[in-house]
Amino acid sequence: MNIYKIKINFEEKGLEPKELAIAEGESVLDICLDNGIELQHNCGGVCGCSTCHVYVNKGEDNIQEISDKEEDFIDRAINPRINSRLGCQCVMIDGDIEITIPDQSQFLGH
Numbered sequence: 457m458n459i460y461k462i463k464i465n466f467e468e469k470g471l472e473p474k475e476l477a478i479a480e481g482e483s484v485l486d487i488c489l490d491n492g493i494e495l496q497h498n499c500g501g502v503c504g505c506s507t508c509h510v511y512v513n514k515g516e517d518n519i520q521e522i523s524d525k526e527e528d529f530i531d532r533a534i535n536p537r538i539n540s541r542l543g544c545q546c547v548m549i550d551g552d553i554e555i556t557i558p559d560q561s562q563f564l565g566h
Contacts, residue, residue, distance in 0.1 A: 460548055462478040462553050463514075468560060509530065
């Protein structure tokens with residue numbers, strides 16, 4: 457199993473960037489949850505909502521390709537961009553990645 461690096465930036469004020477290890481086959485959502493980083497996931501991480509929306513800044517070629525289903529859910533995300541992906545679908549295949557997590561305080565119950 458290959459181990460890579462993930463750099464996580466945050467839009468939310470007061471949160472410092474983190475650099476963590478991520479293994480081949482692991483998702484961005486899994487790494488966040490395993491390391492106490494709040495990333496909403498209302499559907500449980502099965503590509504059934506848009507709450508684990510992230511921005512992929514670098515390394516897009518190092519994660520699985522976007523599916524039509526994921527694209528449909530990204531269209532429903534808050535502030536989608538050209539580099540938007542769902543954390544549950546960002547599964548590592550090769551190399552390092554850098555992402556930004558949108559401000560999670562915009563979700564009810566935060």
